[in-house]
Amino acid sequence: MKILVCISHVPDTTSKINFANNDTEFDKNGVQFVINPNDEFGLTRAMWFKEKQGASITVVNVGTADTEPTLRKALAIGADEAIRINATPTDGFFVAKQLAKVVADGQYDLVIAGRESIDYNGGMVPGMLATLTGANFVNMCIGLEVEGTTAKATREIDGGKEEIETTLPLVIGAQKGLVEEKDLRIPNMRGIMMARKKQLAVLEPEAVEAQTQITSFEKPAAKGDVKLVSPDNLDELISLLHNEAKVI
Amino acid sequence: MSILIYTESENGKLKKAAFEVASYAAAIAAQNGLSVTAVSFNTDDTDTLGTYGVSKVLNVKNENLSEFNATLYADTILQAAEKETATLVVLGSSANDKFLAPMVAVKLNAGYAPNVVSLPESTNPLKVKRTTFTNKAFALTQVDTEKAVIGLAKNSFGLKEEQTTCTTEDFAPTIVESSSKVLSTDKATGKVTIADAEIVVSGGRGLKGPENWGMIEELADVLGAATACSKPVSDLGWRPHGEHVGQTGKPVASNLYIAIGISGAIQHLAGVNASKVKVVINNDPEAPFFKAADYGVVGDAFEVVPQLIEKLKEYKANNT
Numbered sequence: 001m002k003i004l005v006c007i008s009h010v011p012d013t014t015s016k017i018n019f020a021n022n023d024t025e026f027d028k029n030g031v032q033f034v035i036n037p038n039d040e041f042g043l044t045r046a047m048w049f050k051e052k053q054g055a056s057i058t059v060v061n062v063g064t065a066d067t068e069p070t071l072r073k074a075l076a077i078g079a080d081e082a083i084r085i086n087a088t089p090t091d092g093f094f095v096a097k098q099l100a101k102v103v104a105d106g107q108y109d110l111v112i113a114g115r116e117s118i119d120y121n122g123g124m125v126p127g128m129l130a131t132l133t134g135a136n137f138v139n140m141c142i143g144l145e146v147e148g149t150t151a152k153a154t155r156e157i158d159g160g161k162e163e164i165e166t167t168l169p170l171v172i173g174a175q176k177g178l179v180e181e182k183d184l185r186i187p188n189m190r191g192i193m194m195a196r197k198k199q200l201a202v203l204e205p206e207a208v209e210a211q212t213q214i215t216s217f218e219k220p221a222a223k224g225d226v227k228l229v230s231p232d233n234l235d236e237l238i239s240l241l242h243n244e245a246k247v248i
Numbered sequence: 249m250s251i252l253i254y255t256e257s258e259n260g261k262l263k264k265a266a267f268e269v270a271s272y273a274a275a276i277a278a279q280n281g282l283s284v285t286a287v288s289f290n291t292d293d294t295d296t297l298g299t300y301g302v303s304k305v306l307n308v309k310n311e312n313l314s315e316f317n318a319t320l321y322a323d324t325i326l327q328a329a330e331k332e333t334a335t336l337v338v339l340g341s342s343a344n345d346k347f348l349a350p351m352v353a354v355k356l357n358a359g360y361a362p363n364v365v366s367l368p369e370s371t372n373p374l375k376v377k378r379t380t381f382t383n384k385a386f387a388l389t390q391v392d393t394e395k396a397v398i399g400l401a402k403n404s405f406g407l408k409e410e411q412t413t414c415t416t417e418d419f420a421p422t423i424v425e426s427s428s429k430v431l432s433t434d435k436a437t438g439k440v441t442i443a444d445a446e447i448v449v450s451g452g453r454g455l456k457g458p459e460n461w462g463m464i465e466e467l468a469d470v471l472g473a474a475t476a477c478s479k480p481v482s483d484l485g486w487r488p489h490g491e492h493v494g495q496t497g498k499p500v501a502s503n504l505y506i507a508i509g510i511s512g513a514i515q516h517l518a519g520v521n522a523s524k525v526k527v528v529i530n531n532d533p534e535a536p537f538f539k540a541a542d543y544g545v546v547g548d549a550f551e552v553v554p555q556l557i558e559k560l561k562e563y564k565a566n567n568t
């Protein structure tokens with residue numbers, strides 16, 4: 001089985017979010033970048049398929065050269081090879097189109113992407129990619145087994161879960177639950193050394209027009225101070241929630 | 249020309265989120281002299297959409313579509329959009345909405361703006377405000393395609409009544425074979441889900457162990473709320489993964505979020521900040537959550553929560 005894991009290169013979850021150039025761009029100054037957490041769950045599941053079923057793993061990112069350390073980290077975790085599409089990812093559609101070309105050229109059976117990337121929160125690349133390539137799609141995937149060309153996937157639904165039987169080629173939107181937190185892998189020294197020798201191919205992008213553009217960013221208005229209520233006076237809390245906040 | 253909305257239902261009954269999507273689309277329609285058409289699957293109470301500005305409902309009655317199937321649902325929405333020559337399709341932000349929206353966008357060759365929180369700032373070109381960086385910022389997004397798909401963020405617009413004469417038509421889309429099928433569904437019945445809840449009661453590591461969740465469930469019960477938890481609580485197996493909220497868990501956009509024994513780490517706050525009113529109960533006055541909350545009680549959860557339950561019961565008894 002050939003697996004493609006899509007890796008989004010995102011600010012670490014503790015990053016302060018600031019904007020530059022008149023609030024038109026995300027300010028990368030002092031920001032640490034990591035593999036998108038949902039993609040880390042996906043990559044870990046891919047490693048299971050590699051180790052248990054002999055699958056091969058390619059990781060891919062659509063991005064400029066500064067995303068390469070993130071791809072190297074994915075190689076150090078155990079992916080076999082990496083592809084970087086050398087372009088500024090201007091919107092989810094643009095990214096999905098670039099990835100569709102990679103999928104068509106590489107004939108991947110299974111594409112693992114994340115449910116959403118924690119920076120732009122689009123939640124769109126996997127669904128667009130599946131639709132563009134005509135593959136089946138399971139979003140919010142929290143369980144996956146593959147036998148031959150049949151896949152059994154579990155997806156989270158509001159208030160529960162659902163088990164789906166489907167066929168390859170398949171795209172999933174991975175998230176927490178697909179693998180246990182404790183099974184996430186941290187690259188070890190050997191992995192890091194081996195990653196240096198693995199192939200990281202840099203390909204030029206297809207000519208595709210983005211469908212959307214962000215014209216400016218803004219931060220939410222500063223919050224007012226918290227109103228403290230004494231633990232001996234919980235009637236006041238109830239009254240505030242009823243009369244002032246009007247939520248009960 | 250009309251705006252097409254997808255209205256989600258469960259067991260034949262429309263979900264509340266469907267009325268919010270309808271209200272939102274009706275407001276855009278009113279500004280632009282358009283009408284709103286809804287597409288729904290196996291829904292019995294389609295007439296109620298007239299209360300929120302919908303003038304036509306395309307109701308798909310098809311046994312084969314009683315279970316959610318993303319490809320077939322997306323195909324149906326596409327056919328409805330074509331029939332109505334819709335240039336704008338609006339969906340909500342449930343698990344199924346978010347599954348469908350990008351598929352519909354590609355099929356319709358439309359740009360997709362997810363997590364939209366307010367009415368468009370302009371319609372030509374379409375410019376909408378959406379959340380990014382897990383609620384730490386908004387991005388003004390311009391859609392450059394002729395058609396657009398909007399995913400409306402939950403609880404961002406609210407319900408606005410707009411009495412409209414509403415007709416329901418049976419709609420029979422062309423359905424292809426699907427190679428995906430649902431084998432089983434496992435869903436707690438009679439429990440409010442985090443996605444649908446107006447109030448969420450959430451517990452953190454400060455509660456010491458799973459045996460102490462009785463009071464959290466009781467508080468949720470009294471309030472008709474859903475229960476949630478912080479990440480370590482689900483990692484430790486005290487509560488199921490489905491209850492984990494935050495940046496790497498479920499997003500919460502309820503009217504009221506009550507955090508008990510939760511410190512308020514940045515990743516937790518990012519995921520719950522979209523809630524309108526936040527209450528924190530924590531025995532450490534320095535806990536970061538107090539900076540993000542609207543109301544706070546500095547105190548021991550094991551004393552405060554049982555008292556709060558009693559007082560809420562009294563309050564409910566006197567106010568119903």
Ligand SMILES: Cc1cc2nc3c(=O)[nH]c(=O)nc-3n(C[C@H](O)[C@H](O)[C@H](O)COP(=O)(O)OP(=O)(O)OC[C@H]3O[C@@H](n4cnc5c(N)ncnc54)[C@H](O)[C@@H]3O)c2cc1C
Nearest residue numbers: 062089090091092113114116117120121122123124125214
């Ligand atoms: C300089 C710059 C300008 C940008 N301008 C815009 C803009 O104007 N409008 C806009 O919408 N976005 C913009 N982006 C964000 C960028 O386009 C996003 O990577 C893209 O939109 C996908 O993000 P998303 O949140 O929609 O992804 P999601 O759909 O939430 O991502 C889900 C999954 O898809 C995969 N994926 C996502 N992105 C990539 C990628 N680049 N490479 C490989 N796999 C990926 C991952 O598996 C990820 O977990 C900009 C980014 C940069 C660096």
Ligand SMILES: Cc1cc2nc3c(=O)[nH]c(=O)nc-3n(C[C@H](O)[C@H](O)[C@H](O)COP(=O)(O)OP(=O)(O)OC[C@H]3O[C@@H](n4cnc5c(N)ncnc54)[C@H](O)[C@@H]3O)c2cc1C
Nearest residue numbers: 452453454478479494495496509510511513515531532549
């Ligand atoms: C990549 C990444 C992603 C993450 N994503 C998430 C996420 O999505 N969601 C999330 O929640 N976390 C997330 N985290 C973890 C986050 O950083 C915190 O560790 C976590 O939120 C802390 O959980 P907590 O508040 O329950 O526990 P703690 O931080 O241990 O806080 C417990 C609180 O309980 C209080 N307390 C103790 N005893 C009592 C008492 N008797 N009465 C009242 N209060 C009491 C304490 O004062 C303290 O404030 C993430 C971390 C990383 C690195």
